[in-house]
Amino acid sequence: MALAGKRVLDDSNNREFDLARLRDLLILARARGFESLSTWAEIAMQWAEAASAEIARLRPGPDQARVEENAFVTASGRRYCVKHPAFELNEKGSCIRCEELEAWLRSPEQP
Numbered sequence: 001m002a003l004a005g006k007r008v009l010d011d012s013n014n015r016e017f018d019l020a021r022l023r024d025l026l027i028l029a030r031a032r033g034f035e036s037l038s039t040w041a042e043i044a045m046q047w048a049e050a051a052s053a054e055i056a057r058l059r060p061g062p063d064q065a066r067v068e069e070n071a072f073v074t075a076s077g078r079r080y081c082v083k084h085p086a087f088e089l090n091e092k093g094s095c096i097r098c099e100e101l102e103a104w105l106r107s108p109e110q111p
Contacts, residue, residue, distance in 0.1 A: 019049065019052055023045060026045055063075055070094075071093070080095075081094070081095035083097075083098060
C-alpha cells in the first residue's frame with residue numbers, strides 16, 4: 001500500500017482511497033442509522049489512519065538517503081546507479097557501466 005498526499009493507494013487493485021472521504025462516509029452511515037455498517041467502517045477507518053501515519057513516518061526526509069526510480073540518492077543529493085552502486089549517474093540518468101553492458105548486448109559479436 002502506498003500513500004500519495006491524503007490518498008492511500010491499494011496496490012492489490014490500484015484503487016485510491018481518500019481518507020477524508022472515507023471519514024465523511026462513516027459519518028453519513030451513522031447519521032442514516034447503519035450501525036453495523038458504521039462499526040465496520042470505523043474499524044476500516046482506524047486501519048487506514050494507522051497505515052497513513054506509518055507510511056508518513058517511514059518516508060525519508062529531504063536530508064536522508066533514499067531510492068528514487070533507478071537511482072540511489074545520498075543525503076547530499078548525489079545520484080548513484082541502483083544496479084551498480086559504485087557508479088554515479090550521468091546527466092542522462094544512467095551509469096557508465098549500464099551503458100557499457102547495453103552496448104555489449106547490442107554488439108553483433110558476443111563471445
